Amino acid sequence: MTDPVDPQPAAASLPVRLLVCDDHAVVRAGLLALLDSAPGIEVVGEAGTGEEALALAARLAPDVVLMDLQLGEGMDGVETTRRLTSPSAAVGAAGAAGTAGTAGTAGARAAGGTGGGGRAGSAGSAGSAGDAVGEGGAGEARGAPPHVLVLTTYDTDADITRAIEAGATGYLLKAERPEELFAAIHAAAQGRTALSGPVASRVMANMRRPRPSLTDRERDILAQLATGLGNREIARALFISEATVKTHLRRIYDKLDVDTRAGAVAVAKEQRLLT
CATH class of the missing domain: 1.10.10.10 (Winged helix-like DNA-binding domain superfamily/Winged helix DNA-binding domain)
Incomplete structure (x- = not known):
């Protein structure tokens, strides 16, 4: 369930700057190829770990981070989301940019090597985009922490609750149609809630369910x-x-x-x- 949003932004508006975070290279490559056809969305980088996502976000100042929950060893998607959306994320971006430089370059190389077609070129330019941020471009213009849109196969109550409490703007399942994903990215960029149908149903059911009374x-x-x-x-x-x-x-x-x-x-x- 995604709040109404125009999936085709006006020509004068800037595209949504998107950072993709998933620990599977094949999944990232598929997402990059899919997003290449998405109107008004520009993939500025990709990350395979939570740590790399934090570094790239500080360097590239994306509007939205498309986040998987399970990221292998190291920081998981929930903790990465919590750090990305914390108020200190925007304040510390300039200081983190120096540390992020190496990871940003690595992320840009990975994007250029694993992406498909034209989108790979766009993602591969992450390094130069990061330089622009460092010089006071997108970083100063945007300022606020990115919105996080979870994209995962996990739909348990615990996973949904943890992600939303960590600050995720939306929660989508990987079974969604491409059009739903595109609309959710635009909605998230505007700070609007975007939930898959099954996820929205679980959230509503939990809200209606009376809490157990414990002594x-x-x-x-x-x-x-x-x-x-x-x-x-x-x-x-x-x-x-x-x-x-x-x-x-x-x-x-x-x-x-x-x-x-x-x-x-x-x-x-x-x-x-x-x-």
Whole structure:
């Protein structure tokens, strides 16, 4: 579900500057080829890791970062999103540009080598675009942190919640039609929410679902459980008996409709029961 937006911007308007972040080179190449036909969208660079995305964003000042959630080893998409959208991201961009230089050049070379056709050339010019930012071009004109549009195969409540809480403007599944992706990129560039249909349905269902009512003691035990403590350690920490811990755990499992400790913690995080 994407807010209404004109997918064909006026000729006088600037194209949406897009940075693509996905750890699979084949996926990035496919996206670059697809986006080559997108009206009003200019891919300025590509990244294979969260760290590289942060460096390139500081150097290239994109309007939107198309972000995968799972990025292999290192920083994941959620943490990268959190850092990209933090208020300090724009303030620290100038200072980060020097550090980003090497990564920006590497990202530009990767873009030029893996992209297809004309879009590869556009992405491959990332280095020169970064120089322009450093000289006070796009960086000063745009200033604000980029909007992040998640593009992933994961649609669990936990993944959606974590991404949105981290600051993502939109959340799309990779099964979307190209036209939906293009429209979502333009919507994100304007700060408009863009959600895939199944994702929007899950978000609405979660909002309508009543939150479980836990007692203060049950919340205490759940918080200890989230730290990885066993029953004996929880009993010692809360100055209660191990049998009392087990009784409360059974009640917590019933209220959260789970049957494992890991399940209880996962549901508690999804429904923001842990403070």
